Structures are given as structure tokens and as C-alpha cells.
Amino acid sequence: MSQNPQFSGLLTDLYELTMAAGYRKAGFDARATFELFVRGLPPRRNYLVAAGLAQAIEYLERVHFSADEIEYLRRHPVFAGIGEDFFDFLAHFKFTGDIWAVPEGTVTFPDEPIVRVTGPIAEAQIVETYLLSAIHFQTLIASKAARVVTAARGRRVVEFGTRRAHGPEAGVLAARAAFIGGCSGTSNVAAGHRFGIPVFGTQAHSWIMAFEDEKEAFRRFLDIFPKNAVLLLDTYDVRAAVETILAMGRKPRGVRLDSGDVAEASVWIRRRLDEAGWNDVEIFASGDLDEDRIEAMLAAGARIDSFGVGTALTTSSDAPSLSVIYKLVEVETGGTVRNAAKFSAAKVTYPGKKQIFRRQDGQGKFTEDIIALEDESVSRAGPLLELVMRAGRSVAPPTDLGTAQQRCLEQVARLPDAVRGLAACPAYPVRHSERLVELLDEVRRRVERAAR
Amino acid sequence: MSQNPQFSGLLTDLYELTMAAGYRKAGFDARATFELFVRGLPPRRNYLVAAGLAQAIEYLERVHFSADEIEYLRRHPVFAGIGEDFFDFLAHFKFTGDIWAVPEGTVTFPDEPIVRVTGPIAEAQIVETYLLSAIHFQTLIASKAARVVTAARGRRVVEFGTRRAHGPEAGVLAARAAFIGGCSGTSNVAAGHRFGIPVFGTQAHSWIMAFEDEKEAFRRFLDIFPKNAVLLLDTYDVRAAVETILAMGRKPRGVRLDSGDVAEASVWIRRRLDEAGWNDVEIFASGDLDEDRIEAMLAAGARIDSFGVGTALTTSSDAPSLSVIYKLVEVETGGTVRNAAKFSAAKVTYPGKKQIFRRQDGQGKFTEDIIALEDESVSRAGPLLELVMRAGRSVAPPTDLGTAQQRCLEQVARLPDAVRGLAACPAYPVRHSERLVELLDEVRRRVERAAR
8 A cells, every 4th residue: 555556557457457468368369450549529518628648658657567466467366377477567567669649738629539549459558547548537627628718708617526526536637637728826735736737725614713703803814814815704604704804904916706696796795895995806716617517607797806616517517528549550460461351230440540630711810620540641630649659768848837838828719709708519529531431341241341 | 657656646627736735834734534425326327336446445545745746846837836744744744544335336325425534634635646547447347347247137248348447447447347237347457457357259250350260260179278268249140150060060169149139149059059059059149238238238138248338338338427425514723623525506515424324124135324423322223334455455355246246236126126136216215314414504504604
């Protein structure tokens, strides 16, 4: 329990290891390509913001199996009789493949490969679960954050949701992803330390409740943080709290509302503060906010300078998962390349190594994406996937979070208006190239022949 | 990035540190009690299953601030001028408080303290965020798992959802919580290694797609895992796959269905397997399952032996968060005890150190919970909160996961039938003792007097 398991090869589903053992044992010495993509959008999501690549790459560079972990696997009944080769393989395990990916902060759509992995099939299989998990979660949260930031129309949004994220580490990663999606910062100090994200904070109800009365609690806080005190108004009664602060005559940096009819209260508070000449005292709002509530509050004339958004953002509460998958698209054995596809009743995946090409109009607005084979050239369209890892070594500079956020904000601004909006809209046009459609048919015919 | 940040004191919201600095600076040398509880149930949840305590206790025993982390805080503008005392305090930081908690696997309800923390106020404040995050997430997932296990009516449920959990670490914790909630195991190997949970796995579509044809893929897998092969049927065509396996005449341990009309397919498959005398070949089902789909499949006569439940379980998809909070209930300074409460318009919290008392009828069925002050005695009712940490040291044996699961299953069985069911029902009776109600009034009057 005490060792740091963050780069453990065991962070995977058992079947990945079983299949890896099987490929080894079968002497199936193939080089495989898998693509990681999202199958469809949740209701009311019109686009995705890719994130989590830095954590995926860091894992791929460092993943390994400790002696203790290999001992553990030896004792699992499924590996009884698998032989020493597999355990030797794990003891020396390194990921040696190539990775193509869209940079973090890139706007993407369903079916578009966010990450493409090519490597020895056993390696590419073992890392599947971690890659899905790392890319899925941050993409989920960055995509939600972009909506919340859109709703705030230029006002500051700070991620406040660590306490209800899915565990402490999810809180740190959510802060990172929310920043990529356009948030100004987080309340999570570890995220600030690890990733250089701006960290914000005010005071909790407990500070107010800890002292004899509210006035005493405010006074003490102003004494200690004369320049940074943001006073919480709703422990007992909001208007009384505002009058207490005004009567003290000491200007805080800001005030925070965490419950009640925040829009209405903010209008009254702004007026009272302005009457006192405190035009520069900021009003923060928090408390079960999401993009819909922010939109509604602003539509109702709320006078709010900053929003603290918690649970809805760090859990993507209206859509807490994406249908992300990792599919085999090509197998190369002994110089022969075979394309792979899946076409059970409900679910089709396209074969072949792909690239995303994006078109734009004269104003720079995005108009259409074409998913094509990587060696196709698509007119008037730029490719989105970049080589970020070659033979297990990172070849791209580490993600700069400011750049990733800028990329996200710029790309969101270039989306068609309806796609950028909060309401569900007809899908942004994404199509597969003719060569891809032909290739899918070809694979289907091959598999049908084999089944006869 | 490379150091293990899992016990970092920075895993908190900035305002916790700001308030801690404030309490120190103000010389506010109080001993505070906070209670962690859930404010209300999400729709269609009738009860909660407490989980995550072991991770909370481990953190409390080991939390600290590294020199590098303290250096980071020094550079944050909010701490400019706070003085050396605070940084010294952090450099020597240890949690020295007492913890009362319900054992993991305990069925609980809204307003009932799951964890109660008493300690120096600055310490108890700093650990708030981590405690909320650790207890919240596993309680959320254990509570969801209990529903899924109820729906499966005695069939095995295995947690399969790491890939869409909220990051790799959330996947490991979800597996632990799902086991407490009654799942038989997980696909997550790290969870098996760290927590001793049984680990299960089959094969993925990629195995089938990697080989020339399906028959070759099945044959190879049976060669390598003669006793443990669970063959995946739906890569191309389910019935064709079953006929291929039957024609090979080699009995797998099981078969898995991951898409399509699983209930209908399972009936047909069971008949074909039985006709071949393969009555002991198990049928596994997976693919976007949740408690409702499992209930519907079984109602439709599905012949399924094991369910693999993924995303819906590891994200608690229909309710991805609980309204968990951590509220100050008592402050002791210089020998004086003051009870604390909050009663803004929307949200009331009760003051005082509490205990949960549970009543049962002659058959052992739970009938009513009473939340009372810890020193009250409640007739015909047993207390649920236990002392698990004294002065910063664990005094309870570590959670045994088998025991926790047993506790959960037994307690769920003792719930009133409607409460145990999947449909929303009138709330299980939970009330506050008369003394608590009086104490709340008393605090309210005191605060109102002070505000005049």
C-alpha cells in the first residue's frame, strides 16, 4: 500500500495481460496499431476537448512491473502453466511503440482518433486500459469546462470541485483538465504545485461558525488577510452579513455567495457595495453551479464577477463518461499488413491507420473534418494528429498548459455558432474518406469469406 | 511530477490552508469537531454504503508537507506576510486528532455522520478536502454496487469499468468500493494486488481481430488457456461464433456477450451449449450494463451466469456524486465548549458531537435510526460510530474487505424491502433526538442575539 503505484503495469484489466501472454505464447509477433476514439457524444455535448495526453505519455515512458507485482501475477490461476517467457517479458517490460496524438486542448469529434498507438501487439494491448482511463477522464472534464466557460461569457470560472471528484487524484487531474478547457484556476493546491495552475480560495462556513459571531469572524479574517479576504455571506443571513461588513467600514477584496437566490442577491449586494463606493469589491458565486445555472443567472441580470464551479464540473455530472474505445485497426506480421475492423450488429469500427483533416472557411471558422488514411492527402485541410512518441521516447515538448488552454479557446471560438452553444445541435460534419469506406468493405468481405 | 504525492498535505483546497493560517495567526487555539455526512440522497437511491475509511485513515496517519511544497506555498500571494509560524507549523505538520466512524460496508442514510473528526481546528480544517474526497467516492460506488448486486439476484457481478473511471487511480478505488458493495471481483489487476480482491478477465475483440479469422483466434486462445478461456462472441456475428466453437468441439470455460440483444442471445446460446452437453460452460454478459438492464434481462428470462458491469458502476453514472459535506459542530476553547450550527435559508446543520443509533424489530430488520448527541442513551438501539483513531494513531484493525462486504450484504438484507429495492421509495425513518433539536434552537437564538 505504501509504494507509489502510479506507473505500475498492473494498472490495467486482467484480459490485457492474458492476451499479452497469449500473443507471446502463440509466437504471434505482430506490430499492431490501435486507435483511441469516442464513439458518440453524450446528449447536449456538441464537441470534445482532448486532454490527458501528458499523463498518458509519462506513463508510457515509465510503465514497468516490479518483482513483487510479477510474483503476484504468478499466483493468479490464469497464468498457471503460461511459462517463464511471459514473466521475463514483464520483468523487462518497456513500451517501445510510436504514438500519434492530437495536442491537448484540440477540439475533436466522435470517431476521430485522439491517440494512435503502433507497437508490438503485447505492449500496445497492456497499455490500453491506462490510456483509455487517462485520456477519457481529462477529455471528459475539459469538454465540460469549455461549456461552463462559454456560459460565463468572459467572467472568471474557477474549478472548486475536488471534494466531490472521484477521489483525491481525480480532483488533481480534473483541475488540470478544467484549466485546459478554459478555467482560470482551481482551489486544488496540489494541482497548482504539480501543474503550475493558478490557485484560488476564500473562506468556508466553518471559519464563520468557529467564532462567537459573524462580525468577529469577518474582522479576524480582514486583520490577517487585509488584501485577499473574500468574505462568505451566507452562513446565517446574507443581507445582515453585508450590512455587518459595511458597518465595519473595512473593504474586503470580495464577497462570496454559496446558496440561495444568488442572482437576486448579487444585484442587491452590488448596489449596496457601490453605494459605499466599493465598486472594486468582487462578487463571487458558488454552490451547485453548472453551465445552465450560470447562463440563467446571467440572463436574469446577476452581477457576478467570478464563478466557483464544483461538482458539476469535476464529475461532468450530466454526462459522467464518454463512450471512449481503443480499437485494433491494423496488424503487421512478417512484412504483411492486414487491416482490422469490427462490424457486429451495433458497432462498426473502421480499419487502417488514420489521420484527421480539418477544413475551414475564409474567416477561419471550422467547416468540416475528414477522417482519412494517414497517407491520403486531403485538399484544403490540415492534419491534426502529430507524432508525439517514437520507439517509446517522447519526441514532442511536454504540454504547456497555457498553450493548451489557448488552443482550446481559439478552436472553440472557430466552431460554428450552434456547435459552440450549450444546446444540442445537428452534428458538426465529420466524414470518412472514400478510401476508408472501401477498405471497410474489403475487410468485411475478407472476414465473411473466412467464416464460410 | 515524479515524486509520489499521495500523502501530500497539498491535496486540499487553498481555503483550508488559508483558514489554518488564519487560526494560527489569530491565536485561535481551539479544538474543533467536524462531521462528515451526506445531505440528501440522489433520485432512486434509498440508502448509502459507507466506504473509503481505510484510505482516509492511511492519509491521516501519513499526511505531511515536503520542503518543496512549503516553498511553493511561500510563493503564493495569499501567504505574503503570514509569518514564519505558519510555515513551521506545516513543516512539522501531523494530524493528531481523534476519528469516530462507521465501519466500511455499513448502510447509512442522509444526515448521519459517517466520519467525525475532533482535533486542533487548523489540522481538522486542512484534512477536510481529502476526507470528503476519499469517503465520498468510495461511498458513492459501494452504494451503486449494492444496487447492481441486488439486481443480479445472486448471480456474480464483476466490476469491469476501469477504462471509464475518472482516471487510473479512481479505477483502483472503484474496484475496492464495488467489492465492498457486494461485487465478486474486478478486472483491475492493481486493485487485486493492492487490496486482495479477486481479479477476472476474458479476451477482447482485439484478440479476435488480430488473427486471420475467428476460428483461428478461438483455437489459439483455447490452446494457451485450456482451463480458463472465456471466448468473446460478438466481434462479427454471435450465432456464427457459437457454431464455430461447437464445431471445433473444444469446450471453453465460458463465453461472453458484449453487445446486441444479450437476453435473447443468451437463451439461444444456453440451448445450443446444453444440446452439446456443455451445461457447465458459463455465459458472461457485459456491455453498458447497469442495475436496470440487469433487472430487465433477468425479467426477460436471460440465461446469464455472470455480469461484467463497467462504466455505470465505476462512475455511478445515474448519480455521479453525493451531496457530502463536512460541518463544524463544536468548538472548544480554553475549556469552554460552544456548539456550532448553520441555518441559512436552504441549509441547516445540527450542532454537537453525534452518534447514530439503529433500531431493529424482532426479526432483525432495521426499523429506524436516531441521530443523537454522543452522550445520549437511546433505548433499544445500538450505536454505529466507533472510535477508529486516537491522537492521530489508528486504534482499529485495518478494514478487512471480506468482512466489510459481508457487513454490507447482511445490512442490505435487513433493510425494509422497499428501501432495499431499486425503485425510489419513502425515506427510511431517520430522526434527530429531542436534545439535538433543542440544541439547534439554542444555537440559533445565540447567533440571533449576537447579530442584533
